[in-house]
Amino acid sequence: MDLIHSPAVSRRQALRLAATSALAAVVAACRPWTKDPLPVQAPTPTLRGPEPVEGESALERLVAGNARYVANRAQYPGHSTERREQVAEGQHPFAAVLCCSDSRVPPEILFDQGLGDLFVTRVAGNVVDDEMIGSLEYAVEHLGVRLIMVLGHERCGAVRAALEATLAGVEMEGHLEHLVKAIEPAIEEAQLAYGDAWEAVAAANVERQVTALRHSQPILAELVEAGEVEVVGARYDLDSGWVTLLEEPAAEESHS
Numbered sequence: 001m002d003l004i005h006s007p008a009v010s011r012r013q014a015l016r017l018a019a020t021s022a023l024a025a026v027v028a029a030c031r032p033w034t035k036d037p038l039p040v041q042a043p044t045p046t047l048r049g050p051e052p053v054e055g056e057s058a059l060e061r062l063v064a065g066n067a068r069y070v071a072n073r074a075q076y077p078g079h080s081t082e083r084r085e086q087v088a089e090g091q092h093p094f095a096a097v098l099c100c101s102d103s104r105v106p107p108e109i110l111f112d113q114g115l116g117d118l119f120v121t122r123v124a125g126n127v128v129d130d131e132m133i134g135s136l137e138y139a140v141e142h143l144g145v146r147l148i149m150v151l152g153h154e155r156c157g158a159v160r161a162a163l164e165a166t167l168a169g170v171e172m173e174g175h176l177e178h179l180v181k182a183i184e185p186a187i188e189e190a191q192l193a194y195g196d197a198w199e200a201v202a203a204a205n206v207e208r209q210v211t212a213l214r215h216s217q218p219i220l221a222e223l224v225e226a227g228e229v230e231v232v233g234a235r236y237d238l239d240s241g242w243v244t245l246l247e248e249p250a251a252e253e254s255h256s
Helices: 007-012 016-020 023-029 055-070 081-087 130-142 157-168 176-193 198-214 219-225
Strands: 095-099 118-122 147-153 230-236 243-245
Touching: 055 095, 055 147, 055 230, 055 243, 095 130, 118 130, 130 147, 130 219, 147 198, 157 176, 157 198, 176 198, 198 219, 198 230, 219 230
Parallel strands: 095 118, 095 147, 147 230
Antiparallel strands: 230 243
């Protein structure tokens, strides 16, 4: 969401973002999961039964769908009247995506998926709170989801607003201050790991949310520890359309 252009932000902030370094830190902040272009594959049939799709297979479906989207070869599976009627009887999504509310980041389009394929929770800045965790617990406990992706994105307005408010030492108006507080810890981590730039904070913020979900007691942490659920962090590039994974395999942290 492009919160930075709201009147409240422009009135109360000194726009000190420029003093913190260039936005070129995106290269250091986000590492792609592959060096070579991904193959463009035909869509996997999306309608499935109640048996869970394992995390690795779910991730492969997302990867293949994103490759189709980037290559302008989207198949738009699961968009038919027949599909709508099928999923009206019940849902069996193969993956869950926690992402930003930004209008440019719709997961079903970015991953070329259809009705009933993805369990999506969205909030500005893709931050975790009790309601988000409860929603994802529902996805894994009741819908059989085995993969959760936290999806950040390039030039996130919520992250920039939080960065500017923190650097200027001002409070945002209304409930936006809660959003700033949720993203604030990522600013310190980004300074330590990458240098304090817009994209570095966005990457650190995704990693923080991934860690929070992996350690969320009692449900998600136990499932991650048992290897039944994978949680991954990723970044969407607004310019290229590619989604890239941030470092750290899904369950590695819990088994170390």
